[in-house]
Amino acid sequence: GDSVTQMEGPVTLSEEAFLTINCTYTATGYPSLFWYVQYPGEGLQLLLKATKADDKGSNKGFEATYRKETTSFHLEKGSVQVSDSAVYFCALLVGGKLTFGQGTILTVHP
Amino acid sequence: EPEVTQTPSHQVTQMGQEVILRCVPISNHLYFYWYRQILGQKVEFLVSFYNNEISEKSEIFDDQFSVERPDGSNFTLKIRSTKLEDSAMYFCAIDGAVEQFFGPGTRLTVL
Numbered sequence: 001g002d003s004v005t006q007m008e009g010p011v012t013l014s015e016e017a018f019l020t021i022n023c024t025y026t027a028t029g030y031p032s033l034f035w036y037v038q039y040p041g042e043g044l045q046l047l048l049k050a051t052k053a054d055d056k057g058s059n060k061g062f063e064a065t066y067r068k069e070t071t072s073f074h075l076e077k078g079s080v081q082v083s084d085s086a087v088y089f090c091a092l093l094v095g096g097k098l099t100f101g102q103g104t105i106l107t108v109h110p
Numbered sequence: 111e112p113e114v115t116q117t118p119s120h121q122v123t124q125m126g127q128e129v130i131l132r133c134v135p136i137s138n139h140l141y142f143y144w145y146r147q148i149l150g151q152k153v154e155f156l157v158s159f160y161n162n163e164i165s166e167k168s169e170i171f172d173d174q175f176s177v178e179r180p181d182g183s184n185f186t187l188k189i190r191s192t193k194l195e196d197s198a199m200y201f202c203a204i205d206g207a208v209e210q211f212f213g214p215g216t217r218l219t220v221l
Contacts, residue, residue, distance in 0.1 A: 032208050043201060044153065044212040051208055089153060096141065097166060098203075098210055100153040 002027045006090050006101035013080055013108050021075040021104045023064075023090035031092035033057075033066050033073040038087040038103070047075075047088070080108045114213035116202050122219045126191050131216045133185040133202030141205035142185045144177065145212075146170070146198040153201070159185065192220045 007022040025031065035047040035057070048057030053068035062077045073090060085108045090101040117132045133142065144156040157167040159177050176188045189196055197220045203210040 034209060036212075043214040046209050046211065049209050091153075093208070093210070095166070096143075096158050096205075097155050098143075098145070098153075099155065102152045 002031070002092060002094055002097075002099045004090050004092055004099055004101035006088075006104050008104070010105035010107060013106070015082055015108055015110050016079045017108075019075070019077040019080045019084075019106070021088055021090075021106070023073045023075065023101060025071050025073065025090070025092050027071075027092055027094055029094040031094045033064070034091045034093065034098070035062070035064055035073070035075050036089045036091060036100075038089065040086070044089070080106070082108045082110055084108050114202055114204055114211060116200075116213040116216050118216060119214065120217045120219070122221065123192055125194055125220055129189050129192055129218060131187045131189075131200050131202075131218070133187075133213055134183060135185070135204045139204040141165075142177075142179070143203040143205075143210060144187050145201045145203060147201065147215075148195075148198045156187075156200075189218075192218075194220050196220050 004025045032051045034049045036044045037047045038044050048059040050057040050066035053066055056065045064073050064075045087103045087105050089103045091098045115134045121129055123129050142159040145153050147153045155168050157171045157177055158165045174190045179185050199215045199217050201215045202213040
């Protein structure tokens, strides 16, 4: 079956540090890939997406590149802010069904 | 980004009671989805619904669960006889061009 594996957290960084959250996947079909973010007490918000190999999704300074050869979709940001503190979920979409990773808690300190 | 509202935001119920969770998209959509997130765990797919029929459901979506679109706009998830392990956040989602957009969720607490 389809699955998503994210690096284990929690991740704690100082403001302006570089962020990487690893995500790898296995899929039966040709998935679209997503990162969703969940701020404290809120729902899931789409952060970025990529629909085919070598596509780069980007939003709010975050980036992720769809790497088919390594089945990966790592999330990166060059300089994190306190307001980026949240839970980040990697997800794949095949056949209309989203499969999520376990989530990575990010805490950014001033 | 399409908007989705969910009601109630928080539902507390006694074990064995029936609950109905509601989802209202702001605009017309054909595909609807329900997911749940048990506290501290990953988000899990429950069911997808297209053109007034279930198109796919997970193993979690057993006979205690049902979905319907009673009036062409609301989309509901019913849990017939709640169990303690049904306590979770329940998210409704609608389809975009590729992605799915989520509502704010309903927190269900079963006592």
